Amino acid sequence: MSVTSPLRAGGTGRLDLVDALLRIDYTETPEGQQKVLINHLYEFxxxxxxxxxLQVVHLSVTHSRREHHVLLKRFLLHLATKSMNIAIRLSWIIDAITATFVQLGLQDRVQDLRDSIETVAIQGAKKSSTSTSSPATQSEAQNAILDYELQRMQRRLALFNDERLFTLQLTNISNQLRLVQDRTKRKGELHRLLTELNEKFLVSKRVVFPLGTSGKQVDWIVQVIVQECSVFSSRERAPYSLICEVIRDDVCTYSDPTTTNLFLADGSLAVPLPDAATAKHARTSASTSGAANHNRTKSQELAGNDLLTEVFGETPSQRKHRIRASSVYGTHPRWDIACVMIKAGDDLRQEELALQIIDVFNKIWQEAGLTCMVVPYAAVSTTSDAGVIEMLTDSSSIDSIKKKAGVQSLHQFFVRAYGGEGSKSYALAQTNFIETMAGYSVVSFLVQIKDRHNGNLMLTRSGHLVHIDFGFMLATSPGGIKFESAPFKLSQELVDVMGGPNSTTFQYFKVLFFQGLKVAREHAEEIVALVELMTPYNTIACFGPDPNAVVQQMRDRLRFDLETDVEFAVYVKELIAISLDNWRTKKYDQFQTLQNGII
Structure with missing residues (x-):
């Protein structure tokens, strides 16, 4: 696909949207055609x-033709009326980019959009009504409609403002924890602040879990499970896990949570719950006996030499069962728990972009029927230096796994944890590892993800590999030095888990890497466009000093000059050979061990 190729006819899929956005952005597209394409956006x-x-907002703010900026802004406001979830996300995106675009002289555009979002979010999509009743009856009906509309708008206003205030309070807590110099005291301070949040905010407010999509059923947060939350180790920042009890709505979706019938007029749950005294006792029990039960359970499992339990702890289902048993809300039929990480002091827009790209890679491979894969998760920037990241549950970093298990290599852990080579459980875990290893190798190569030490490589209980922390990618690298020059990380430790370089299982990895890269090549414009549409005004660090060069280098890595599958296969073989136990990869891992104790 190219902006100089024939216009796609009226489609409304992801690829069609990418095509339309590129043409709207492309300065040589005739002005009249750009207007037609902007109108076509309403059909998606x-x-x-x-x-x-992300790309639609960036295009709206940065479009070179002011008239088209106005049309795109009008479209964004239309989206905000159609979905409360989009309205809230738009407000977060604008909050995250405002400072940057003010410095670039586009303050009028972002401020105008910011001022309009709340208004249209509160109004929402109105329903028209007609009546054939008598004038008197019509007057009463009109008054009833006005009363209903007023109440509806009040509910939408409360949800919009409360959700934004809730996330702001969460990120403020992360900022406050950064000021606690004694790291051993941070967890206690976190629990104190979250207890206040429960007692002073959540007791009277109705907020939704912040990582929903418009078509998904709403998860209402009813309480933070304070004792389950913890602060992550970090030199300069204090990210923390937020574990919440939620009630899943079976009536409304994130497009309009205010249509719920889950709550009574006074704000309480429609399903009867114990009285206040019983609720307080249950919360106290959850923070004391719950932790004690967990410790007893863990000790019993460790006595059984269950290495997976030793490394990963209780399973998500065990954790859910334990928490539910002591929760005042646990009797609700649609009760659940939800987890996110709150992080402040860092611009998460790059993380959000990286995870968006990873998600699109995975969808493309699924649509092509491939078994190479990645593990998508979400991140949302809520301000210029803070945001919310989906928690990877039932997983741990390779560094942490090796330390907890007391092993020298990841292969040793696989042998001990999954029943030894030749067992069914080992074969399944190894297959999961290989398929995700292939997927992340393709992504790491094309997006040039760096800082791939074992603290940034996670493993799930089922053996899937997951990459985290995308602070260095495309044009940037740690220290500004491109020491990790291999196409992707393929250390001997990772190869050993896949059976060694001469094994049939490693051949499977090579086949998957070839297939994954080939399909990515076929969808090159769709993938590259995610980056290209964000490059005007160069507002994200990963684009470096020359964003156009970054985009071109992404395309170059796909080698469109190679015309046959055989030529492309030779190229892929060379990439694997260069990456295999690359000396620079080894030296970088050694540096991380000496400098930061990461093994």
Whole structure:
């Protein structure tokens, strides 16, 4: 696909949206055709538009033709009326980019959009009504409609403001924890602040879990499970896990949570719950006996030499069962728990972009029927230096796994944890590892993800590999020195888990890497466009001093000059050979061990 190729005819899929946005952005597209394409945006489903909301907002703010900026802004406001979830996300995106665009002289554009979002979010999509009743009856009906509309707008205003205030309070807690110099006291301070949040905010407010999509059923946060939350180790920042009890709504979706019937007029849950005294006792029990039960359970499992339990702890289902048993809300039929990480002191827009790209890679491979894969998760920037990241549950870093298990290599852990080579459980875990290893190798190569030490490589209980922390990618690298020059990380330790370089299982990895890269090549414009549409005004660090060069280098890595599959296969073979036990990869891992104790 190219902006100089024939216009795609009226499609409303992800690829069609990418095509339309590129043509709207392309300065040589005739002005009249750009207007037609902007009007075509109204035909796309909300679900497709949510996938590329970052790019749509950036295009709206930065478009070179002011008239088109106005048309795109009008479209964004239309989206905000159609979905409360999009309205809230738009407000977060604008909060995250305002300072940057003010410095670039585009303050009028972002401020105008910011001022309009709340208004249209509160109004929402109005329903028209007609009546054939008598004038008197019509007057009463009109008054009833006005009363209903007023109440509806009040509910929408409360939800919009409360959700934004809730996330702001969460990120403020992370900022406050950064000021606690004694790291051993941070967890206690976190629990104190979250207890206040429960007692002073959540007791009277109704907020939704912040990582929903418009078509998903709403998860209402009813309480933070304070004792389950913890602060992550970090030199300069204090990110923390937020574990919440939620009630899943079976009536409304994130597009309009205010249509719920889950709550009574006074704000309480429609399903009867114990009285206040019983609720307080249950919360106290949850913070004391719950932790004690967990410790007893863990000790019993460790006595059984269950290495997976030793490394990963209780399973998500065990944790859910334990928490539910002591929760005042646990009797609700749609009760659940939800987890996120709150992080302040860091611009998460790059993380959000990286995870968006990873998600699109995975969808492309699924649509092509491939078994190479990655593990998508979400991140949302809520301000210029803070945001919310989906928690990877039931997982641990390779560094942490090796330390907890007391092993020298990841292969040793696999042998001990999954029943030894030749067992069914080992084969399944190894297959999961290989398929995700292939997927992340493709992504790491094309997006040039760096800082791939074992603290940034996670492993799930089932053996899937997951990459985290995308602070260095495309044009940037740690210290500004491109020491990790291999196409992707393929250390001997990772190869050993896949059976060694001469094994049939490693051949499977090579086949998957070839297939994954080949399909990515076929969808090159769709993938590259996610980056290209964000490059005007160069507002994200990963683009470096020359964003156009970054985009071109992404395309160059796909080698469109190679015309046959055989030529491309030779190229892929060379990439694997260069990456295999690359000396620079080894030296970088050694540096991380000496400098930061990461093994």
């Amino acid at each position: 489903p909300i679900s497709v538009m949510e996938e590329l909301l």
